Amino acid sequence: MKKILVIEDDESIRRSVGMMLRISGFEAFYAENGSVGLQMAAQSMPDVIICDIAMPVLDGYGFIQELRKNPATAKIPVIFLTAKAAEEDIAKGKALGANAYLTKPIWPADLLKIVQEQLGQNA
Amino acid sequence: MAKKVSAPHTRSSSQADDLKQASFHEPSLTSHAAEDLSPEEKIAALEQRLADEIARRMELEAKLQRSTQEFEQILHQRTDLLQELIMQLQNEISQRDAVEAQLRKRTDVMHDFIKQLEQEMEERREAEVNLRLSEERFRTVIEKSPVGICIINYDGTFEYVNPAYCALFGYEPHELKKKPFSIIFDKEEAQSAEALFRRIFDGKLEMRGERTMRTKHGQRITVLTDSVHSDSSDGNEQSRKLLVFVLDITQRKQAEDMLRRAKVIIDKSPAVIYQFSLQPNFPLEFVSDNIKQFGFTAQDFTSGAISFLHHVHPDDREKVLDTFRHLSKAKADHLRREYRLLTAQGRTVWVEDNLMAVYDEQGNVTGYQGVLLDIDERRRAEEEINKALLKEKELIELKARFVTIASHEFRTPLTSILLSVGILRDFAPILSEEERVESLTRISNGVHHMTSLLQDLLVYGKAESGEIRPKKLPLQIRSWCSDFATQAQERLGQRHTLLYAPPAREQECMIDESMIRQILEHLLSNADKFSPEGSPIHFTVDVQDDKWIMAIQDSGIGIPKEDLPRIFEPFHRGTNIGNIGGTGMGLAIVQKMVDFLDGEISVRSDVGKGTTFTIVLPLRTLS
Numbered sequence: 148m149k150k151i152l153v154i155e156d157d158e159s160i161r162r163s164v165g166m167m168l169r170i171s172g173f174e175a176f177y178a179e180n181g182s183v184g185l186q187m188a189a190q191s192m193p194d195v196i197i198c199d200i201a202m203p204v205l206d207g208y209g210f211i212q213e214l215r216k217n218p219a220t221a222k223i224p225v226i227f228l229t230a231k232a233a234e235e236d237i238a239k240g241k242a243l244g245a246n247a248y249l250t251k252p253i254w255p256a257d258l259l260k261i262v263q264e265q266l267g268q269n270a
Numbered sequence: 271m272a273k274k275v276s277a278p279h280t281r282s283s284s285q286a287d288d289l290k291q292a293s294f295h296e297p298s299l300t301s302h303a304a305e306d307l308s309p310e311e312k313i314a315a316l317e318q319r320l321a322d323e324i325a326r327r328m329e330l331e332a333k334l335q336r337s338t339q340e341f342e343q344i345l346h347q348r349t350d351l352l353q354e355l356i357m358q359l360q361n362e363i364s365q366r367d368a369v370e371a372q373l374r375k376r377t378d379v380m381h382d383f384i385k386q387l388e389q390e391m392e393e394r395r396e397a398e399v400n401l402r403l404s405e406e407r408f409r410t411v412i413e414k415s416p417v418g419i420c421i422i423n424y425d426g427t428f429e430y431v432n433p434a435y436c437a438l439f440g441y442e443p444h445e446l447k448k449k450p451f452s453i454i455f456d457k458e459e460a461q462s463a464e465a466l467f468r469r470i471f472d473g474k475l476e477m478r479g480e481r482t483m484r485t486k487h488g489q490r491i492t493v494l495t496d497s498v499h500s501d502s503s504d505g506n507e508q509s510r511k512l513l514v515f516v517l518d519i520t521q522r523k524q525a526e527d528m529l530r531r532a533k534v535i536i537d538k539s540p541a542v543i544y545q546f547s548l549q550p551n552f553p554l555e556f557v558s559d560n561i562k563q564f565g566f567t568a569q570d571f572t573s574g575a576i577s578f579l580h581h582v583h584p585d586d587r588e589k590v591l592d593t594f595r596h597l598s599k600a601k602a603d604h605l606r607r608e609y610r611l612l613t614a615q616g617r618t619v620w621v622e623d624n625l626m627a628v629y630d631e632q633g634n635v636t637g638y639q640g641v642l643l644d645i646d647e648r649r650r651a652e653e654e655i656n657k658a659l660l661k662e663k664e665l666i667e668l669k670a671r672f673v674t675i676a677s678h679e680f681r682t683p684l685t686s687i688l689l690s691v692g693i694l695r696d697f698a699p700i701l702s703e704e705e706r707v708e709s710l711t712r713i714s715n716g717v718h719h720m721t722s723l724l725q726d727l728l729v730y731g732k733a734e735s736g737e738i739r740p741k742k743l744p745l746q747i748r749s750w751c752s753d754f755a756t757q758a759q760e761r762l763g764q765r766h767t768l769l770y771a772p773p774a775r776e777q778e779c780m781i782d783e784s785m786i787r788q789i790l791e792h793l794l795s796n797a798d799k800f801s802p803e804g805s806p807i808h809f810t811v812d813v814q815d816d817k818w819i820m821a822i823q824d825s826g827i828g829i830p831k832e833d834l835p836r837i838f839e840p841f842h843r844g845t846n847i848g849n850i851g852g853t854g855m856g857l858a859i860v861q862k863m864v865d866f867l868d869g870e871i872s873v874r875s876d877v878g879k880g881t882t883f884t885i886v887l888p889l890r891t892l893s
Binding site: 159162163201203231232233250251252253254256258 | 678681683685688696708712846
């Protein structure tokens with residue numbers, strides 16, 4: 148079973164994404180900010196990470212930079228799922244190494260499709 | 271005299287004849303002795319003859335001696351006479367010399383006199399020629415003179431008019447000759463002109479100054495007149511003449527009039543005109559009088575008493591000097607500058623200076639003429655507009671940021687709703703009842719959250735745009751607070767106890783009650799959300815002389831230091847709030863309401879211990 152790490156400070160979204168992943172046959176892990184997310188990524192080595200950007204403690208940009216620094220986690224695909232929809236935010240996210248950049252709100256099917264794409268590429 | 275000296279001469283000649291006779295006898299004796307007698311006889315004869323001869327000779331000698339004596343006597347006499355004559359002659363000669371000298375002297379005097387006479391005659395001839403020339407010149411001058419000249423008789427008629435005079439008044443010379451002088455005056459003025467003329471002729475008035483006269487064609491012209499009296503040559507009073515000079519100054523008067531009007535316009539206009547030459551230090555040659563609007567006189571600058579550059583604001587002085595230097599080199603036709611001027615009172619005034627080149631006849635730039643315009647109000651208005659624009663720009667940026675944040679804030683509940691709707695739609699057959707309810711609950715919460723957010727945004731938006739107008743009504747502070755505390759406790763229920771400390775006295779004030787209520791409800795809501803259940807909330811009210819002070823104190827999670835400066839910004843939420851709900855608009859709305867009431871809000875917080883918000887409202891403005 149593929150492991151997906153969901154890093155999101157909004158509990159409601161975190162739980163919704165988690166439910167969708169579980170129903171779709173994935174194992175979901177959760178973290179409420181980038182700092183917790185880094186620890187969990189290192190511990191559980193997920194196949195894909197879905198990550199918000201605007202979060203307390205450590206935001207999505209900081210998270211991906213740290214993630215890529217660690218050779219063990221550097222290759223894990225990261226999907227940014229964020230309310231930051233400005234072009235410069237998208238460009239920044241991609242420049243920092245995000246594999247996909249999705250803006251909120253999103254249909255579960257669209258998110259799922261991107262997750263599966265990342266898993267396919269990774270596999 | 272010649273006759274007197276001739277007598278001695280005659281006598282002298284007879285005595286000489288006697289001597290010649292004696293010497294004649296000697297050769298004849300010598301020839302007879304040689305032929306007839308013996309030698310002795312001859313000798314005796316000779317001796318006799320010799321003795322005779324000697325005796326004759328002695329006699330002759332005596333005679334001669336006597337003659338000589340006589341002659342000498344006569345000679346003496348004659349010599350004396352001659353000496354006397356010579357002396358006489360010498361006297362005569364001296365007398366004659368004296369006369370001659372006198373004569374010569376007189377002759378010299380005569381010569382000098384003649385010479386002087388000749389010179390005088392020559393001078394007179396020259397003078398006559400000069401006089402003739404001068405007369406011709408004088409006539410030419412009068413004939414060619416641009417000044418109108420006329421000679422008027424004692425009876426007031428024209429005796430003579432020069433061409434300029436005729437041209438000036440549009441008459442032919444014969445049209446004026448012997449015509450009354452008053453012809454060149456308006457008919458209405460003719461009578462008074464004649465009276466005026468009489469007074470001038472009688473020396474009671476001088477015909478000098480500006481006058482208005484009339485041409486043949488009725489055109490009124492302004493002339494400058496002057497006159498000279500000419501005495502009669504025959505002593506007759508009525509032979510006197512008046513020489514009148516007339517200069518047409520109509521154009522000059524018009525130019526002067528225009529100049530005067532232009533000066534009035536310039537002086538009344540706000541534009542100061544000045545001119546400087548391209549000499550070292552750029553001296554000012556002209557400054558219009560309206561420079562007084564800056565507290566100076568034109569002379570202050572033109573006399574050099576005050577330097578123009580010295581009164582340019584120190585920060586702009588170099589710039590202005592550079593402009594002058596640039597003009598001096600580049601000889602540009604036109605240049606416009608804006609700079610600050612220091613008035614005589616030291617006030618700073620923004621001016622616009624339009625500099626235009628001044629040319630000489632050869633087309634060389636000799637200086638510049640500046641038109642200074644006080645643009646202080648315009649500059650200040652521009653500054654105000656710029657400030658307003660900047661503020662507007664900041665506001666637009668703030669609004670753009672607000673919209674971005676608001677959009678972000680809406681995206682979060684929308685995402686939750688959309689994900690839940692998607693799960694219900696796409697995974698309905700495999701969803702458990704629990705998952706279905708959870709999804710529906712999230713949709714419901716999301717909608718509720720968005721509604722609250724919209725509500726808060728509407729309130730904030732109205733406050734921000736100034737649409738909210740406080741409705742001031744009388745309010746009894748102590749009783750109102752007491753009621754509010756009761757209602758608040760009902761809402762808090764069992765979660766918290768509201769510890770209300772009322773003010774010591776009742777105080778009435780005029781205030782918008784709904785604003786006070788919104789402030790307190792938001793603060794109490796935060797205290798409720800961020801404090802552990804069961805912890806008390808303090809609501810303390812105090813009324814001082816001119817202040818209404820309220821404090822809401824909780825024992826909650828507190829606000830991290832780094833968040834404190836931003837807690838009143840829209841959508842800002844504490845970094846330590848976790849999943850505690852809220853729109854992030856509460857404190858932003860509170861701040862707006864407090865501002866509307868001219869009050870102040872302060873916060874004191876310790877993370878993990880609690881937070882106290884204190885509101886101070888001025889009673890003075892409320893009452």
